[in-house]
Amino acid sequence: MTIKIGAPTIISIMLSRIGVVLSKSSLIVCLATALALGVVSSVFGALSEQVSEVVLPNGLKIILLENRKAPLITFQVWYRVGSRNEEWGKTGLSHLLEHMMFKGTEKIGPGEFSRIVEQNGGDENAFTSYDFTAYFENMSSDRVQIPIRLESDRMQGLLLREEDFKTEKSVVMEERRLRTDDNPKAVLQEQLQATAFQVQPYHWPIIGWMQDIARLTVDDLRKYYKVYYNPVNAFIVVVGDFKKEAILPMIEQTFGPIPKGVAPDQHKDTEMPQLGERRIVVRKEAQLASIVKSYYVPNLKSPDSYVLEVIAALLATGETSRLNSNLVREKQLALSVDADNELTSRDPNLFSVAADILPGKTVGQVEKALLEEIKRLQKELVGQRELEKAKNQIEAGFTFGQDSLFYQGMLLAMYEIASSWKDIDKFVPIIRAVTAEDVRRVANKYLVESNCTTAILEPIPSAEPKPVQPGSPSRERTIVR
Amino acid sequence: MRKPFVTACLVAVWLSIVSGIAFALPPVQRTVLDNGLVLLVSEEHSLPFVTMYLMVKTGSKDDPAGREGLADLTAASLLFGAAGRTLQQINEEIDFMGARLNSAAGKDYTAVTLRALTKDLDRSVSIFMDAVMKPTFPENEIKKEISRTLGAIQSSEDQPGYVAERAFQKALYLDGPYGHPAEGTKESVGKLTPRMVKQFHQDYYHPNNSILVVVGDVSQQELSRSIVKRLEMWPRKAIPESKALFSAAQKKQVIKVGKPVTQSNIIIGNRGMSRDNPDYYAATVMNHIFGGGGLTSRLMQEIRNKRGLAYSAASFFEARKYGGSFQIHLQTKLPSTDEAIKVAMEDLVRIRTELVSPEELEDAKKYLVGNFPQKLSTQSRIASFFGQVEYFGLGLDYPARYPSLINSISREDIRRVAQTYLQPDASITVIVTRLKEAEDEKVK
Numbered sequence: 001m002t003i004k005i006g007a008p009t010i011i012s013i014m015l016s017r018i019g020v021v022l023s024k025s026s027l028i029v030c031l032a033t034a035l036a037l038g039v040v041s042s043v044f045g046a047l048s049e050q051v052s053e054v055v056l057p058n059g060l061k062i063i064l065l066e067n068r069k070a071p072l073i074t075f076q077v078w079y080r081v082g083s084r085n086e087e088w089g090k091t092g093l094s095h096l097l098e099h100m101m102f103k104g105t106e107k108i109g110p111g112e113f114s115r116i117v118e119q120n121g122g123d124e125n126a127f128t129s130y131d132f133t134a135y136f137e138n139m140s141s142d143r144v145q146i147p148i149r150l151e152s153d154r155m156q157g158l159l160l161r162e163e164d165f166k167t168e169k170s171v172v173m174e175e176r177r178l179r180t181d182d183n184p185k186a187v188l189q190e191q192l193q194a195t196a197f198q199v200q201p202y203h204w205p206i207i208g209w210m211q212d213i214a215r216l217t218v219d220d221l222r223k224y225y226k227v228y229y230n231p232v233n234a235f236i237v238v239v240g241d242f243k244k245e246a247i248l249p250m251i252e253q254t255f256g257p258i259p260k261g262v263a264p265d266q267h268k269d270t271e272m273p274q275l276g277e278r279r280i281v282v283r284k285e286a287q288l289a290s291i292v293k294s295y296y297v298p299n300l301k302s303p304d305s306y307v308l309e310v311i312a313a314l315l316a317t318g319e320t321s322r323l324n325s326n327l328v329r330e331k332q333l334a335l336s337v338d339a340d341n342e343l344t345s346r347d348p349n350l351f352s353v354a355a356d357i358l359p360g361k362t363v364g365q366v367e368k369a370l371l372e373e374i375k376r377l378q379k380e381l382v383g384q385r386e387l388e389k390a391k392n393q394i395e396a397g398f399t400f401g402q403d404s405l406f407y408q409g410m411l412l413a414m415y416e417i418a419s420s421w422k423d424i425d426k427f428v429p430i431i432r433a434v435t436a437e438d439v440r441r442v443a444n445k446y447l448v449e450s451n452c453t454t455a456i457l458e459p460i461p462s463a464e465p466k467p468v469q470p471g472s473p474s475r476e477r478t479i480v481r
Numbered sequence: 482m483r484k485p486f487v488t489a490c491l492v493a494v495w496l497s498i499v500s501g502i503a504f505a506l507p508p509v510q511r512t513v514l515d516n517g518l519v520l521l522v523s524e525e526h527s528l529p530f531v532t533m534y535l536m537v538k539t540g541s542k543d544d545p546a547g548r549e550g551l552a553d554l555t556a557a558s559l560l561f562g563a564a565g566r567t568l569q570q571i572n573e574e575i576d577f578m579g580a581r582l583n584s585a586a587g588k589d590y591t592a593v594t595l596r597a598l599t600k601d602l603d604r605s606v607s608i609f610m611d612a613v614m615k616p617t618f619p620e621n622e623i624k625k626e627i628s629r630t631l632g633a634i635q636s637s638e639d640q641p642g643y644v645a646e647r648a649f650q651k652a653l654y655l656d657g658p659y660g661h662p663a664e665g666t667k668e669s670v671g672k673l674t675p676r677m678v679k680q681f682h683q684d685y686y687h688p689n690n691s692i693l694v695v696v697g698d699v700s701q702q703e704l705s706r707s708i709v710k711r712l713e714m715w716p717r718k719a720i721p722e723s724k725a726l727f728s729a730a731q732k733k734q735v736i737k738v739g740k741p742v743t744q745s746n747i748i749i750g751n752r753g754m755s756r757d758n759p760d761y762y763a764a765t766v767m768n769h770i771f772g773g774g775g776l777t778s779r780l781m782q783e784i785r786n787k788r789g790l791a792y793s794a795a796s797f798f799e800a801r802k803y804g805g806s807f808q809i810h811l812q813t814k815l816p817s818t819d820e821a822i823k824v825a826m827e828d829l830v831r832i833r834t835e836l837v838s839p840e841e842l843e844d845a846k847k848y849l850v851g852n853f854p855q856k857l858s859t860q861s862r863i864a865s866f867f868g869q870v871e872y873f874g875l876g877l878d879y880p881a882r883y884p885s886l887i888n889s890i891s892r893e894d895i896r897r898v899a900q901t902y903l904q905p906d907a908s909i910t911v912i913v914t915r916l917k918e919a920e921d922e923k924v925k
Contacts (some may be wrong), residue, residue, distance in 0.1 A: 069527045070507075070858055094656040102776065112787060114776040119844050123850015140854060170789030178792050178812050184639055285741035286636045318576035320569070332625060335632040358632045389577045394597055396579025402528055403859045449599075463917055464739035 058260040059232030073240030077146040081228035092208015095128040095268040105157035131346040143240040152254035182285035192455035230261025239409040290457040295352040307442040313390035315339035344418040377443035381436040517689025531697040534864035537684035550665015552586035561622040564611035607763035641746035745818040747914040750808035772796025848889035
């Protein structure tokens with residue numbers, strides 16, 4: 001339970017500036033709060049009732065949640081475009097365009113966007129995922145007109161200058177080196193996805209393959225921007241201390257005149273039935289071996305997806321979860337374990353279990369232990385108290401997530417991307433209704449060898465000289481600013 | 482036991498009007514119990530849960546030589562068994578409630594945090610307090626934790642940013658209390674024993690050495706019934722005096738660490754300041770302009786926006802209780818290592834010699850003051866904010882004073898603190914990079 005190395009640090013907080021790729025691992029962080037959209041009656045019953053939705057004549061949907069806890073707001077614009085909308089050979093387009101969204105329009109000079117937000121005490125950023133690209137400003141509520149003006153301007157007014165594009169491309173290539181190339185587990189995840197998905201665009205990484213990033217042109221961006229950055233392909237989420245009657249006219253006035261555009265074709269084919277286990281090995285300079293086993297599963301459109309949420313909690317939420325108590329604490333095979341389900345993915349995605357293997361233990365031992373846990377789910381009915389525990393954790397996790405206006409907005413938006421924000425209402429009742437038989441049935445249906453892709457990180461020794469004796473990372477923020 | 486003497490300092494809702502931004506801050510009530518514990522409570526009832534944040538004023542700075550990692554191992558071991566509950570029972574109860582209980586030591590202080598639904602508050606607080614006051618420290622669990630920590634230390638070698646940070650801290654703070662990582666080193670952790678853990682706990686985990694912040698859905702009634710009563714049972718004891726000397730290197734040096742990477746991970750920095758330094762606020766504004774302010778800072782402009790040399794280039798003051806550092810962090814592809822360092826160095830020289838523009842100064846102030854309410858936007862932020870206000874002795878009127886502390890800074894102040902605290906001639910540069918390739922290049 002101790003926060004170990006790997007906890008957020010000053011360094012990582014600083015890195016999360018502008019243009020974040022929501023890679024698998026970081027998305028998990030968001031989903032951990034999101035996972036459990038459902039809630040203890042007091043919070044949850046109220047949530048959906050507090051949300052209101054308005055659709056402007058140009059197709060732009062506005063989702064509003066008034067929350068007066070603090071005099072703050074989060075203003076978010078979500079576009080239904082992510083790496084799933086890209087093509088082979090042009091991967092990374094969505095993310096590079098997201099970076100260029102900070103480079104100016106006819107009205108706002110390059111760099112001016114961030115300056116205006118900061119002058120008003122706000123924080124701004126953006127992130128790209130498989131299914132969406134989102135922009136947000138967190139501000140004092142009396143400054144809400146600032147993001148409204150800026151975001152409406154860049155929905156279609158982007159200049160996309162060649163010289164900015166060249167520099168930004170190098171920035172993104174540096175980002176790829178930082179996040180993926182120099183991170184063995186990120187490489188493993190990228191290779192796993194490329195193996196598990198043969199048809200769906202989840203095959204390639206959100207940030208794109210390096211050679212694709214190098215190949216993209218400003219003209220590619222212009223075309224992409226025109227197709228996807230339209231009111232009809234976007235929606236706004238505002239959460240915080242505002243009055244609907246006051247904010248709606250401001251939004252209508254600025255976003256209203258933007259032409260509707262044509263709704264882009266969002267259909268993507270899904271995977272063909274898998275004919276047997278797929279297995280890959282990534283040999284790379286690394287300290288510890290790792291293993292990830294992923295199973296192809298439906299999203300929230302199938303009730304089974306909610307059962308998989310419960311299975312993920314049974315396996316790896318909390319110290320007493322099965323993988324934590326057996327693989328980490330008891331047998332001491334793994335340094336850490338994880339289980340996650342992509343409930344709000346737009347297309348079917350993966351349910352994964354993963355383990356970082358301790359020195360002296362083998363991949364074989366760990367894989368055997370992981371499979372034993374999966375077999376247990378398939379054979380034995382989970383006990384009532386254990387099932388209750390998993391549900392309690394999911395619900396409490398959701399309640400805790402409500403503390404942040406930003407996450408409240410993000411949850412509404414992720415549901416809206418996958419189906420509709422209104423489906424948030426279904427979460428708790430469905431989770432609460434999951435039975436021990438459901439767990440066994442779903443484990444038997446999806447967590448089977450022929451539906452599995454296994455990826456193993458096999459460390460090779462470094463050619464580099466032995467490192468100097470390391471000093472110390474600073475793990476706390478001692479600065480009150 | 483007597484009723485606690487309450488030094489009530491009820492700061493209701495502050496309403497400050499600052500540069501046109503009006504904001505209301507969460508209320509906080511400060512009480513000092515008879516046993517010396519400082520209790521800070523901030524009530525907010527919109528969500529049915531509570532966050533408790535206990536700061537014990539001991540951390541890796543108190544690790545004895547050769548026992549680096551002891552404070553952190555002690556913090557972890559608190560949760561392995563307490564007052565009749567085994568590790569399994571503690572975890573089972575916490576998990577069943579969906580609560581979160583964590584503990585970890587930093588360099589200056591140790592934090593034990595609990596988050597629980599209001600309906601489970603009584604039960605979870607009992608576990609939380611038993612862990613802090615009556616841990617049993619079972620040997621086998623502590624031994625397991627030691628081998629886990631060794632694995633984690635090894636694993637962290639795959640993170641170039643951590644490797645750079647550790648090398649920087651060691652070079653700057655030498656063998657002083659801040660020189661080693663809180664989790665210890667691969668040499669020291671294996672030498673730690675359950676007996677040492679018990680002793681460390683007996684030495685430092687006392688109410689008169691602690692601050693407890695309670696935030697969220699808790700009523701006065703519940704507070705006195707469930708929380709204060711238990712806290713009063715915690716006996717006051719003497720804390721060992723520290724004779725440690727906090728020093729920092731002042732010699733220019735370049736340290737290269739070899740790793741199989743595609744990017745050089747660079748830290749440039751020097752001795753900074755402790756949190757109580759009066760120059761802290763001028764340094765905060767200066768740093769915002771130089772490298773603290775997101776996309777708009779000078780470092781980001783020069784290194785990222787103009788040249789595309791890095792995804793992130795940022796600076797900060799690590800201001801601790803007994804000293805600190807100033808650091809610039811950036812990562813760039815191997816061939817542009819020298820260029821990126823050169824640009825950062827030029828920026829250091831520029832802010833030391835030229836006055837910043839009036840617009841830069843104005844923008845920085847507007848951001849720092851206007852962004853202040855964001856620091857208090859969630860329960861955990863409120864808890865750690867008030868905990869630090871108490872720990873660093875900033876006073877509960879700190880939020881009200883903050884705008885004037887920032888707004889009083891002049892362009893000359895900025896140049897003066899840049900000259901004092903940014904020292905290119907005494908800088909430590911750490912470069913985690915592919916040494917072998919760099920050598921091969923030279924041979925060619």
